[in-house]
Amino acid sequence: VKLELTSEQRQARAEYRAFAAAEVAPHAGQWDRDEALPPEIIRKLAERGWLGTIVPKEFGGPGIDMITYGILTEELGRGCSSVRSLLTVHDMVCQALVRWGSKGQREQFLPRLVSGEILGAFALSEPNAGSDAKGIATTAEKDGDEYVLNGRKRWITFAQIADLFLVFLQCEGKPTAFLLERQTPGLSIEPTKGLLGTRATMLGEMIIDGCRVPAGNMVGRIGFGVSHVVAAALEQGRYSVACGSVGIAQACLDASLAYSRERVQFGNPIFDHQLIRAMLTDMIVQVRAARLMCYRAGHLRETGDPGAFMETMAAKYLASTVAAKVATDAVQIHGGNGCTDDYPVSRYFRDAKVMEIIEGSTQIQQMVMPRFEFQEF
Amino acid sequence: MDQTQGKIKEFLSRFFKNHDLQPDEDIFALGFVNSLLAMQLVAFVEKDFGIRVEDEDLDLDNFRSINAIAQLVQRKGGTPPAAASEATA
Numbered sequence: 191v192k193l194e195l196t197s198e199q200r201q202a203r204a205e206y207r208a209f210a211a212a213e214v215a216p217h218a219g220q221w222d223r224d225e226a227l228p229p230e231i232i233r234k235l236a237e238r239g240w241l242g243t244i245v246p247k248e249f250g251g252p253g254i255d256m257i258t259y260g261i262l263t264e265e266l267g268r269g270c271s272s273v274r275s276l277l278t279v280h281d282m283v284c285q286a287l288v289r290w291g292s293k294g295q296r297e298q299f300l301p302r303l304v305s306g307e308i309l310g311a312f313a314l315s316e317p318n319a320g321s322d323a324k325g326i327a328t329t330a331e332k333d334g335d336e337y338v339l340n341g342r343k344r345w346i347t348f349a350q351i352a353d354l355f356l357v358f359l360q361c362e363g364k365p366t367a368f369l370l371e372r373q374t375p376g377l378s379i380e381p382t383k384g385l386l387g388t389r390a391t392m393l394g395e396m397i398i399d400g401c402r403v404p405a406g407n408m409v410g411r412i413g414f415g416v417s418h419v420v421a422a423a424l425e426q427g428r429y430s431v432a433c434g435s436v437g438i439a440q441a442c443l444d445a446s447l448a449y450s451r452e453r454v455q456f457g458n459p460i461f462d463h464q465l466i467r468a469m470l471t472d473m474i475v476q477v478r479a480a481r482l483m484c485y486r487a488g489h490l491r492e493t494g495d496p497g498a499f500m501e502t503m504a505a506k507y508l509a510s511t512v513a514a515k516v517a518t519d520a521v522q523i524h525g526g527n528g529c530t531d532d533y534p535v536s537r538y539f540r541d542a543k544v545m546e547i548i549e550g551s552t553q554i555q556q557m558v559m560p561r562f563e564f565q566e567f
Numbered sequence: 568m569d570q571t572q573g574k575i576k577e578f579l580s581r582f583f584k585n586h587d588l589q590p591d592e593d594i595f596a597l598g599f600v601n602s603l604l605a606m607q608l609v610a611f612v613e614k615d616f617g618i619r620v621e622d623e624d625l626d627l628d629n630f631r632s633i634n635a636i637a638q639l640v641q642r643k644g645g646t647p648p649a650a651a652s653e654a655t656a
Contacts (some may be wrong), residue, residue, distance in 0.1 A: 290622050411625040417605035418625060425606070496610040499603070562603055565581040 192489075193482070195257070202258050206265035209238070214269030215441075215534075221390040222537050225383060226350075227272060236306025240266075241277065242284045244426070249288060250301040256488040260433040264484070267437025268444075271541040272390035274437065276309075278430040278549075279347045283310030283356045285426035286367065290410040290419050295369065299354060311352030312423060313343040313370075313396060320345075321554045323416045328359035328398060330368055337361070337408070339370060339401040349379050349394025356409065357398070358420060364413035367420070368403055376401040387540035425499060427549040428506040429487055435509035435545045436481045442513075442520035442538050443473045449524055449533070460523070469519045476516060480509040500562045507555045510545035517542035570647045571616070571637045578611050579633065590633045612636065616645030 195203070213234055221227055235241055244259055245251020254262070259281075267274035284303050287295055302308045319325040328341025341359060349355070355370045370377065382393035410419045447470065450461040460466045483505040490498035517539040521528035528535045546552045568576065572590055579588055582604050583597060608630060609620050618640060629639045 290625070292622055410622050413627070414625045417602055418609070421602065421606040494610055494614045496607040496614065498610065499607055558603070561601075565603070 193485075195261075199255075199258050199261060202254075203261045203265065206262050207268075209234075210265045210269035214266060214273055218270035218272070218390075219531060219534060219537060221270065221272060223389075223531070225385070225389050226392055227276065227390050231273060232276065232306065232309070232351075235273070235276070239304075241280055241306045241309075242300070242304035244281050245284050245288055245300055245304050249296050251284070251304045256429070256492040257485055260429065260484050260488045263430045263433040264437040264440070264481070267434030268441045269437075270390070271388045271434060271438060271544070274430070274434040275347055275388050275391045278427055278434065279312045279352075280310045281430060282312045282423040282427045283354065286312075286356055286409060286419050286423040289422040290367075290414075292406065292409075294406055295409065299369070303354070308353035309348060309351060310354045310356065311346055311348050312427070313346050313349070313355045313357040314420060315343065315345045317342060317344050321551060323358065323420055324365060326358055326360060326365065328357065330359050330361040330366065330403075332361075332405070333402070335405050336402045337368065337405060339368065339376075339398050339403060341398050343396040343398065345382070346394050346396055347388075347391045349396055350381050350392035355396065356419075356423065357396075358415050361408075361412050361415075365415035365417070365420075366412050367409040367415040369407040369409060370398070370401060370403055374401045374403065385544075387537075387542070387544040389540075421499075424549060425491075425502050429484070429491060429502050431545055431549045432480075432487065432502065432506040432509040433484050435506070435513035435542070436477065436484055438513040438538050438542050438545065439473070439477045439480060439509070439516040442516045442535060442542075443470070443477055445533065445535050445538070446470060446473065446520045446523045449527075453525075466523060469523060473516045473519060476512040480505070480512045483508050500559065503550065503555055503559060503562075506549065507552065507559070510542075511552060513538075513542040513545050568633075569637075571640055571645070572633050574615060574647050575612075575633045575636050575640075578608075578615075588633060590637075592633070593631050595627060595631060608636075612640055612645070616640045616643075616647060618643040618645040 246253040330337040379394040487501040487505040520535040
């Protein structure tokens with residue numbers, strides 16, 4: 191068992207942390223209020239090569255190891271969950287292409303995704319289909335060398351600005367994945383506003399009205415869209431959300447330590463009150479536990495272990511529920527101040543709740559994990 | 568049953584408990600195949616036999632039975648780890 195980061199991983203963490211502290215965290219509150227990320231932050235991420243970092247060298251990416259990737263998402267998530275979400279969905283599209291893309295698709299799209307020239311988005315959910323991905327109603331019909339796509343997609347993260355959508359639909363009545371480029375005639379995007387959390391993720395609803403795409407845009411094969419393409423992308427997404435949740439929880443702990451040292455009640459900093467110490471202790475321990483689970487999942491993903499699926503799900507389950515609990519306590523420690531946007535904990539609280547819903551809700555994971563464990567039983 | 572088939576049977580048996588899976592038995596017809604199996608099966612054959620499953624291999628007939636999976640592994644030049652270590656011993 192190896193539980194220490196390498197010197198390269200520690201160095202990468204220092205770099206990510208410094209960037210997040212200087213370029214992300216100070217603006218996250220404003221981006222939340224604006225319900226948008228400005229193009230400059232996306233450009234800065236692209237310049238540093240932090241979009242598509244999981245793409246292996248053979249396909250034109252940097253191919254960073256999974257633990258380092260986890261650190262990147264944790265540190266950016268500590269600064270701003272919306273920025274972390276940008277990486278999450280972009281890298282899910284990258285991962286789907288790395289895993290199941292054709293040679294042509296990889297050559298056409300991966301270098302542009304890695305450079306940040308184009309942004310990817312993952313289009314699975316629909317007005318009437320979420321966790322039950324097999325209930326999707328969007329369709330693709332063959333017409334010569336093309337397919338004609340029709341349907342609606344909802345809750346699509348960064349749909350407002352994405353260039354390349356990985357769309358899941360029914361083809362010949364079977365779940366199938368297609369790439370759909372933004373400029374395709376018939377595609378329109380309606381912004382979704384007023385979100386509870388991760389408000390700067392520029393969500394949109396896609397109206398897909400007779401979009402014609404080349405047959406070569408099919409990812410994987412007919413019938414393998416959910417079992418293989420969604421599965422590969424969602425595992426990537428779950429890992430990213432898990433690590434991002436650790437980032438939120440760490441930010442809550444940081445804020446609570448600082449606040450409790452400054453805030454004086456009954457003649458002492460509230461840090462000296464035992465009930466506050468108890469809350470801080472639970473935060474400290476839970477953050478550490480969730481981070482270790484993420485590293486373990488990252489290690490199994492890095493080595494291609496079949497157990498990575500379960501370990502990633504378990505890490506996401508723990509980290510997202512820890513983030514929600516820690517954020518609740520962070521608001522509690524901040525009292526009235528925690529209920530305003532003068533302090534970041536109110537944003538962490540809203541963002542943390544979203545983590546328990548996306549990339550497999552807590553309840554879906556509770557349905558799946560015992561089934562998995564029974565296999566090993 | 569050769570080594571490759573044996574390893575595949577061992578892996579699949581966790582999904583088909585209390586059932587002695589036969590080499591040509593259709594695992595999809597057994598009705599136990601679920602979303603948990605699909606990507607784990609890919610990860611298993613890639614890791615244990617050192618092959619890469621590509622998009623063109625996504626055909627249910629490649630995964631339908633122990634023998635079908637063994638043929639996929641053989642076609643892609645896979646080697647079971649035990650056989651590889653014996654060969655070098």
